Amino acid sequence: MNQPASAYFIEERHDPNETHTLAVLVQNEPGVLARVIGLFSGRGYNIESLTVSETEAQKHLSRITIVTTGTPMVIAQIKNQLDRMIPVYQVVDMTQTRRSIERELAMVKVRGQGEHRVEALRLADAFRARVIDATTESFVFEITGNTDKINQFIDLMRPLGLVEVSRTGVAAIGRGPEGM
Amino acid sequence: MTDKSHDPNQMTGAAMIVRALIDHGVTDIFGYPGGAVLPIYDEIFQQSEVQHILVRHEQGAGHAAEGYARSTGKPGVALVTSGPGATNMVTPLTDALMDSIPLVCISGQVPTHLIGNDAFQECDTVGITRPCTKHNWLVRDVNDLAKVLHEAFYVATTGRPGPVLVDVPKDVQFATGTYHPPRKSDVHRSYAPRVKGDASQIRKAVSLLAGAKRPVIYSGGGVINSGPEATRLLRELVEVTGFPITSTLMGLGAYPASGKNWLGMLGMHGTYEANMTMHDCDVMLCVGARFDDRITGRVDAFSPGSKKIHIDIDPSSINKNIRVDVPIIGDCANILGDILQVFKAEAKKPDIKSWWQQIAQWRARNSLYYKKSNEVILPQHAIQSLFEATRGKDTYITTEVGQHQMWAAQFYGFDEPHRWMTSGGLGTMGYGLPAAVGVQVAHPDSLVIDIAGDASVQMTMQEMSTAVQYELPIKIFILNNQYMGMVRQWQQLLHGNRLSHSYSEALPDFVKLAEAYGAVGLQVHKPGDLDGAIKEMISVKRPVLFDCRVAALENCFPMIPSGKAHNEMLLPEQANDEATAKAFAGGKALV
Numbered sequence: 001m002n003q004p005a006s007a008y009f010i011e012e013r014h015d016p017n018e019t020h021t022l023a024v025l026v027q028n029e030p031g032v033l034a035r036v037i038g039l040f041s042g043r044g045y046n047i048e049s050l051t052v053s054e055t056e057a058q059k060h061l062s063r064i065t066i067v068t069t070g071t072p073m074v075i076a077q078i079k080n081q082l083d084r085m086i087p088v089y090q091v092v093d094m095t096q097t098r099r100s101i102e103r104e105l106a107m108v109k110v111r112g113q114g115e116h117r118v119e120a121l122r123l124a125d126a127f128r129a130r131v132i133d134a135t136t137e138s139f140v141f142e143i144t145g146n147t148d149k150i151n152q153f154i155d156l157m158r159p160l161g162l163v164e165v166s167r168t169g170v171a172a173i174g175r176g177p178e179g180m
Numbered sequence: 181m182t183d184k185s186h187d188p189n190q191m192t193g194a195a196m197i198v199r200a201l202i203d204h205g206v207t208d209i210f211g212y213p214g215g216a217v218l219p220i221y222d223e224i225f226q227q228s229e230v231q232h233i234l235v236r237h238e239q240g241a242g243h244a245a246e247g248y249a250r251s252t253g254k255p256g257v258a259l260v261t262s263g264p265g266a267t268n269m270v271t272p273l274t275d276a277l278m279d280s281i282p283l284v285c286i287s288g289q290v291p292t293h294l295i296g297n298d299a300f301q302e303c304d305t306v307g308i309t310r311p312c313t314k315h316n317w318l319v320r321d322v323n324d325l326a327k328v329l330h331e332a333f334y335v336a337t338t339g340r341p342g343p344v345l346v347d348v349p350k351d352v353q354f355a356t357g358t359y360h361p362p363r364k365s366d367v368h369r370s371y372a373p374r375v376k377g378d379a380s381q382i383r384k385a386v387s388l389l390a391g392a393k394r395p396v397i398y399s400g401g402g403v404i405n406s407g408p409e410a411t412r413l414l415r416e417l418v419e420v421t422g423f424p425i426t427s428t429l430m431g432l433g434a435y436p437a438s439g440k441n442w443l444g445m446l447g448m449h450g451t452y453e454a455n456m457t458m459h460d461c462d463v464m465l466c467v468g469a470r471f472d473d474r475i476t477g478r479v480d481a482f483s484p485g486s487k488k489i490h491i492d493i494d495p496s497s498i499n500k501n502i503r504v505d506v507p508i509i510g511d512c513a514n515i516l517g518d519i520l521q522v523f524k525a526e527a528k529k530p531d532i533k534s535w536w537q538q539i540a541q542w543r544a545r546n547s548l549y550y551k552k553s554n555e556v557i558l559p560q561h562a563i564q565s566l567f568e569a570t571r572g573k574d575t576y577i578t579t580e581v582g583q584h585q586m587w588a589a590q591f592y593g594f595d596e597p598h599r600w601m602t603s604g605g606l607g608t609m610g611y612g613l614p615a616a617v618g619v620q621v622a623h624p625d626s627l628v629i630d631i632a633g634d635a636s637v638q639m640t641m642q643e644m645s646t647a648v649q650y651e652l653p654i655k656i657f658i659l660n661n662q663y664m665g666m667v668r669q670w671q672q673l674l675h676g677n678r679l680s681h682s683y684s685e686a687l688p689d690f691v692k693l694a695e696a697y698g699a700v701g702l703q704v705h706k707p708g709d710l711d712g713a714i715k716e717m718i719s720v721k722r723p724v725l726f727d728c729r730v731a732a733l734e735n736c737f738p739m740i741p742s743g744k745a746h747n748e749m750l751l752p753e754q755a756n757d758e759a760t761a762k763a764f765a766g767g768k769a770l771v
Contacts, residue, residue: 006674006742030318035310042311051533073499080496086315086335089370163233 013177019048020095021172022101023180024081027087028054028062034087036064044168045070047077049104051067051146051169067147077087092121094172102172106150114163120160127153138163185417189360193322194353197286200329202229203361206257208248209233210241211245211718214261216288220652221352223425224688233621233650236642238265240614242272243640245708246281247615250601251576253280253407255336256618266347272607276343278429278605280405282336282626285313285342291351293318298610299770305347314342317686320349321356322734329364335743339373341405373493377508379514385465385489386519390527392463394535395423398446400649401430401604402468403512404597410513411597414469415439417520422529424539426454428469429589430604437593442524445541446547447475450739451587452547452749459746460538466490468512471501472605491515509564533607547738548590549752557707559730560585563591563631566657569714574626578602580612581634582734583665588631593627610639613656617643627655627718634660634687638744644697647723655717661732662687669735676744694725 026032033052039086040047049067068078075093087155094100097162109128110120124131124141127149132141143153147170154165174180191199197220201209210233213221225233237240240261245256261271266287278281290299306318315335316747317328328346352723377413389395397418403410405581411434418425418441425435426446435442442450446458455477458464464486465699469475471490478484488504489514490497498507508515550560563584577592578601579585585602601619603611612630637658647654668682691701700720704713704727716722737752 008742027368031306031310034307038311073503077496077500078500082342084494084496086368133484 002092004050004132008177015073015080017069017071018075018095019067019069020075020114021080021100021170022068023094023172024064024066024082025044025091025180026062026064026090026091032062032087033064036082039081039085040066040068043077043081045074049169051104051171059071060081065169065171069114089132090180093175099175100172101175102146103148104147104168104170105142106153106154106165106167107132107146108141108143108165109138109163110141110157110161112161113137116160120157123153123156123160129153131171136165187358189358190356191293192219192223192354192356193319193325193348194223196322196325196357196359197329197348198227198230198355199359200326200333201257201277203331204333205254206230208245209257209259209423210235210618210621211259212236212238212241212247212261212265213303214265214288216262216290217259217265217286217348217353220259220286220288232259232616232646233646235614235617235646236639237266239271239610240617240640240643240646242269243275243611243614243617244282244286244621244643244646245283245285245609246272246279246611247282247618247666248600249276249618250615251281251598252622253598255284255333258283260287261301262305263303265301265722267303267304268437269345270308270312271606272507272613273309273343273345275603275606275608275611276426277312277314279341279603280341280401282341284332284336285343285345285515287345287347288317288353289347291659292349292476293351295305296587302587303404305345306607309345313345314340314345316345316347318347318349319352322352322355326359327366329360331368333362334367334370337556340402345489355593365606374495374509375493375511375514377491377510377518381506381508381519382515382522385697386509386522386527388489388506389465389489389519390465391422391524393466394460394462394531394538395421395456395461395530395532396443397423397424397425397465397467398427398458398469399431399434399467400428400469403431403434404468406468406493406512408469410511413513413516413520415651417516420520420523421531422532423465424457424536426450426457426606428472428475429602431469432600433594433597436595438595449590449736450736451590452738452751453542455740455746455749456542457539461486466489466504467516468492470497476501477740478743478745483746512593519550519658540624545751547751550734552707553731554707555696557589557704557710557728560591560660561707562657562659562710562728562730564588565753566631566714567592567708568628569718570627573718574623575599575628576601576616576623576628578612578615578619578628578630580630580632580639581607581609582633582636582667583661583669584633584636584659585736586666586736587659592631609633609636611636612656613637613640614643614646616654616656617646617652620647620654621650622691624652628653629655629657631756632656632658632689633665634658634662635664635684638688641693642700642739644694644723644725648698649685651722653721653723655725657717657724658690658728659730660679660687660690660727661730665734666736672735680727688690690725690727694723697723701725701727701728703729703731
C-alpha cells in the first residue's frame with residue numbers, strides 16, 4: 001500500500017455502509033442533546049436525521065431518534081459509545097430488530113397556477129397528503145410516511161412549483177405489544 | 181416556619197464543597213484561586229482537614245491530581261476558577277480521559293444571572309469540557325450541589341474511571357441550602373457499569389486458553405485501574421498457565437519486569453520478542469487494554485492467525501479497532517478471578533515448550549541493544565544507571581513525552597503497579613513534572629523522579645516553584661539532547677532529514693534555573709560521572725533539576741515503522757540509513 005509518510009497508519013476501509021435507525025432513551029437534562037450530537041461530530045459519525053422530544057414528562061425522559069450510516073463495526077461502536085454516556089438509559093437499534101415502523105412528517109409548500117396546481121392537488125391526493133393551507137396560487141401539504149415516500153412526493157412536486165419543505169426527521173417505534 | 185439555623189446540614193454551597201471532599205476521604209487538592217472560586221477558598225482557609233496545594237498554572241493542578249490519582253488509586257481533585265482557570269484544565273482533563281484516570285475538577289463560574297452575557301472570566305465551561313470529561317455538571321441550585329458532588333465522585337471512580345467536572349456559579353457558592361452525605365440515590369439510574377463477566381464467555385475463553393499452542397497475554401492500564409486484586413490475579417494467571425506476557429505503556433508494573441514470563445513492552449517501540457509473540461500467537465488474551473494504534477501497527481496485519489479474547493469494562497472498547505472473538509465485558513479482577521477458577525478446575529497447564537523456544541530465539545536478537553560510549557552518555561545508559569541506583573528503593577517514576585519516555589519504558593523495570601505515571605493516550609509534553617508534584621504529595625517519604633526531556637520539561641517548569649514551596653523533593657532527571665528528540669526522529673525517518681523547528685537553540689542553564697527556584701541543580705556530561713551524580717541527586721532532600729547531557733542524535737529503537745506490521749520491526753543494528761529509508765519507503769515524501 002502506498003501511503004504518505006506519517007506517524008499514523010492510514011487505513012482504507014472497504015466494508016459497505018449500512019443505514020440504521022437508533023432510538024436513544026435519555027434523561028431529559030440540560031446539555032443531553034449536545035452530548036449526543038457532540039459524540040457524533042467528535043468521532044466523525046454521520047447523522048442523516050435526528051428527532052428529539054420529551055416523551056415521559058414525569059420521569060424526565062426524552063427519546064432521541066437518530067438515523068445514521070456506517071460500516072457494521074462503526075454502527076456497533078456508535079451504539080456502545082451512546083450507551084456508555086451517563087444520562088443514556090437505553091439504545092435500541094430499530095433497524096436490527098427488523099420489527100419497527102418509521103415515520104416522518106413533512107410540510108410541503110407548492111406555488112403554481114392552472115394545470116400545475118391541479119396536478120399537485122391530484123398527486124397529493126394519491127399520496128394521502130392533506131392540504132393545511134391554501135391561497136389562490138399556493139398550497140401547503142402535510143404528508144406523513146416513511147422517508148422514501150416523502151422523498152418521492154417532494155421529487156414529484158419539484159416541477160410543479162415546489163417552494164419549500166419542512167421535515168420532522170424520522171420517528172420510530174417497534175411493532176407488537178412490547179415496549180422498548 | 182421551622183428554625184433551620186441550628187441544622188448542621190444547612191450551609192453555603194462553598195461549605196458543601198469542602199464538606200463533600202471530606203466525606204469522600206479527600207485529604208489533598210491542587211488548585212489556583214480566582215474571582216469565581218473565592219468563597220470556596222475562604223472555606224478552605226477556615227479548616228484543616230483538606231490540604232490545598234497551590235500550583236503555578238491550572239494545567240499543573242490537573243496533572244498533579246493525575247499523578248496523585250495514578251499513584252494512589254484514589255481520585256485526584258483540582259480546584260480552578262472560571263474562564264482561563266477552566267480552559268487551562270482542558271489538557272489535563274483530556275489526558276485523564278484518554279488514560280482513564282479518576283479526576284474530580286471543581287470549577288468556579290460567573291454568577292448564574294451573568295451566564296451567557298460574556299461576563300469577565302466567563303466561558304462555557306461545561307460546553308468546552310463536555311468532550312474531555314466522562315461527565316460534567318453545571319449546578320444552578322445550591323440544593324442540587326450535594327447530590328451532584330457525590331455523583332461526580334461516583335462516576336469518576338467507578339466503571340472505566342475518568343475525569344469529571346462540576347461547574348459551580350459564584351452565587352451558588354454563596355447561597356445556603358441543605359447538604360446530605362453520599363447516598364445511593366445520588367447517581368443517575370441510567371449509570372450502571374457492568375462488573376461481572378458473562379459466564380458462558382468466560383468458559384469460551386478458558387477453553388481457548390487451555391488449548392493454546394502459542395498463547396500470549398497482553399495487559400494494559402485497566403488492570404492497574406482495577407486495583408491490587410486484579411494485579412494479583414493477573415500474576416496468578418501467568419503462574420498457573422505459564423503463558424508469556426507483554427503489556428502496554430500504561431500497564432507496566434502489573435506483571436513484574438523481573439518476572440520470568442515477561443516479554444517487555446509491546447507496540448511501536450516495544451521489544452522484538454513482544455511484538456513477534458503478538459504477531460505469531462494463536463490465542464491472545466487482552467486484559468484491560470484497547471488495541472490502540474501505537475500497539476497494533478498495521479491493523480489488517482495485526483496478529484493474523486490468533487483467536488482474541490478481550491476483557492474490558494467499557495463495551496465501546498470492544499471491536500473498536502480490532503475484531504475480537506471472545507469479548508468479556510466487566511471488571512478485570514472479577515473476570516480474571518472467574519477465569520482462574522474455571523481454568524484450575526477444568527484445564528491443565530498447556531505444553532508450550534516449543535513456543536518458549538521460539539520466543540527465546542526472538543529474545544536473542546537483543547532488540548534493546550545500544551552501543552555504550554566512554555565519551556558521551558547514551559540516554560539508554562542514563563536510564564539504566566538510574567534504574568540500578570534506585571533499585572530496591574521506594575521509587576515512583578513519572579515522565580514527559582517523547583524519546584525519553586520510550587527509553588524509560590524500555591529500560592526502567594517496574595515490578596509493582598502504581599509506580600509508573602506517564603501520559604500514554606494524549607501524549608502530553610509537560611505532564612511529568614506536575615505529576616511528580618502530585619505523586620510526592622501523596623507519598624511524601626518516597627523517591628519521586630520525573631524522567632524528562634529538555635523540551636517537555638519547559639512546558640510546565642513553573643511547577644518547580646510549587647515543589648519548593650511545599651518542600652516536595654522531586655527529582656527532575658532531564659535527558660538533555662537539545663532536541664525535541666521524537667519529533668526529530670520522525671523528521672529524519674519520514675521528512676528527508678529536514679529538521680524543521682525541532683532543535684532548541686536557546687536552552688536555559690538548568691543548574692542556574694534550579695537555583696533561581698531555590699532548588700538544587702546538577703549537571704553531568706561524562707559517562708564516568710553519571711553514577712556519582714545520580715547518587716548525589718538521590719541523597720539531596722530537596723527538589724533537583726538534573727541536567728543529564730546525552731548523545732544528541734541517538735534515536736529510539738526498535739521501532740515498527742508506520743504502516744507496517746509487528747513482524748516488520750526495525751531493529752537497532754539494522755537502523756542504518758539505507759535500511760531505514762527502505763523500511764519507510766512507499767511514502768512519496770521520503771526523498
